[in-house]
Amino acid sequence: MTTSDATGMESRELQEQFDAIIARNDRIEPRDWMPEGYRKTLVRQVAQHAHSEIIGMQPEGNWITRAPSLRRKAILLAKVQDEAGHGLYLYSACETLGASRGELTQKLLDGTQKYSSIFNYPTLSYADVGTIGWLVDGAAICNQVPLCRTSFGPYGRAMIRICKEESFHQRQGYELLMTMMRGTDEQRAMVQESVDRFWWPALMMFGPPDAESPNTAQSMAWGIKRNTNDDLRQRFVDMTVPQAEALGVTLPDPDLRWNDERGAHDFGQPDWDDFMQVVKGNGPCNAQRIAHRRKAHDDGAWVREAATAFAARTSEVAG
Ligand code: FAQ
Numbered sequence: 123m124t125t126s127d128a129t130g131m132e133s134r135e136l137q138e139q140f141d142a143i144i145a146r147n148d149r150i151e152p153r154d155w156m157p158e159g160y161r162k163t164l165v166r167q168v169a170q171h172a173h174s175e176i177i178g179m180q181p182e183g184n185w186i187t188r189a190p191s192l193r194r195k196a197i198l199l200a201k202v203q204d205e206a207g208h209g210l211y212l213y214s215a216c217e218t219l220g221a222s223r224g225e226l227t228q229k230l231l232d233g234t235q236k237y238s239s240i241f242n243y244p245t246l247s248y249a250d251v252g253t254i255g256w257l258v259d260g261a262a263i264c265n266q267v268p269l270c271r272t273s274f275g276p277y278g279r280a281m282i283r284i285c286k287e288e289s290f291h292q293r294q295g296y297e298l299l300m301t302m303m304r305g306t307d308e309q310r311a312m313v314q315e316s317v318d319r320f321w322w323p324a325l326m327m328f329g330p331p332d333a334e335s336p337n338t339a340q341s342m343a344w345g346i347k348r349n350t351n352d353d354l355r356q357r358f359v360d361m362t363v364p365q366a367e368a369l370g371v372t373l374p375d376p377d378l379r380w381n382d383e384r385g386a387h388d389f390g391q392p393d394w395d396d397f398m399q400v401v402k403g404n405g406p407c408n409a410q411r412i413a414h415r416r417k418a419h420d421d422g423a424w425v426r427e428a429a430t431a432f433a434a435r436t437s438e439v440a441g
C-alpha cells in the first residue's frame with residue numbers, strides 16, 4: 123500500500139505495521155506504506171550508491187586502452203561493465219521508491235546528490251587498477267555485505283548480486299598486485315606507491331566517524347544500515363592487514379598495530395578535513411568526473427530520444 127492509499131486507515135495503524143515489519147527484521151516492499159523520512163533516506167543512500175557505481179567506472183576506465191596484456195584488458199573491461207550493471211540495478215531499486223532515473227541523473231549532474239569520495243582521486247599508474255580492486259572493492263564489500271540484509275527489499279536483493287561481483291573484483295585486484303609484487307623492484311615500488319595513495323581515501327569510504335554521522339542512528343533504527351561507519355571501518359582494517367602482509371606491502375599508518383585487549387587493530391584517523399573538502403566538490407578530480415559524466419549524458423541524448431519516440435510509436439500502433 124502506498125502513502126496515498128492510506129485513506130481510511132489510521133496513520134498510527136500504518137506506522138505500527140511498518141514498525142512491526144522492521145522489528146522482526148522483515149523486508150519493506152515498494153507497495154508497503156512507509157514513513158516519508160524512510161523513503162527519502164533510502165532514495166538518498168541508494169541514489170548515492172548508484173551514482174558511485176557509475177562515476178566509479180571512470181578511474182579504472184582510464185586504463186582500459188593501456189592495459190598491459192589482452193588478458194588484463196578483458197578482465198578490466200568486464201569489471202568496469204559490471205560497475206555499470208550495479209548502477210542500473212540500484213537506479214531500478216530507487217525507481218521503486220518513486221524517483222525516476224532521469225531525475226536522479228539530473229541531481230548527480232547539478233551536484234544536489236553525492237557519490238563516493240573515493241572516485242575523486244586520480245589513477246596515476248596501472249598498479250592503481252589492482253589497488254582499487256583490492257582496497258576499494260574490499261571496502262565496498264565490507265560495507266555492502268550487511269546491506270544484503272537491509273530492510274528495503276529491492277535494495278537488499280540488488281546487493282546480493284552486487285556483492286558476488288564485487289568479490290570477484292576484489293580478488294582480481296589482489297591477484298594483479300600479487301603478480302606485480304612477484305615482478306621487478308620497479309613494479310613493487312609502483313604497488314607500494316599506489317597503496318600509499320589509496321589507503322586513507324579507502325578508509326574514508328565508510329563515512330565520517332559515528333559521532334559526526336548525522337544519519338547513522340536513524341538509518342540503523344530503520345534497518346537501512348546494519349552497522350555503524352566506525353564498526354565497518356574497523357572490520358575493513360582487521361580484514362586488510364593480513365592481506366597486506368601476505369602481499370608484502372606496508373600500510374602507511376604509523377599507529378596501526380594489533381591491540382590484544384580489544385582483539386582488533388588500533389589505527390590512525392584519516393584527514394577528515396580533507397574528506398569534507400572532497401565531499402563538498404573540491405577533491406582532485408570532482409570537476410573532471412562530473413564534466414565527463416555530463417558529456418556522456420549529452421552524447422547519449424539521441425539514444426534516449428530515439429527510445430522514447432520508438433516507445434510512443436509502438437504504443438500508438440498497439441493502441
Ligand atoms: N563519500 O551520516 P553519514 C563502490 C556523506 S560503491 C561521499 O554517515 P550515511 C563500488 C553522506 O552522504 C561505493 N559522501 O551518511 C565500486 C552524508 O551526506 P548527506 C559507494 C559521503 O548515508 C568499486 C554525510 O556524508 N557505496 O565502491 C561519504 O548514513 C570500485 C554524512 O554521512 C555506497 O554508497 C563518502 N565516502 O552513511 C565501483 C554504499 N560518506 O547525504 C567502482 C551505501 C558519507 O546527508 C569501482 N551507502 N558521506 O548530504 C552507505 O553505506 C552509506 O550511505 C555511507 C554513509 C556509509 C556511505
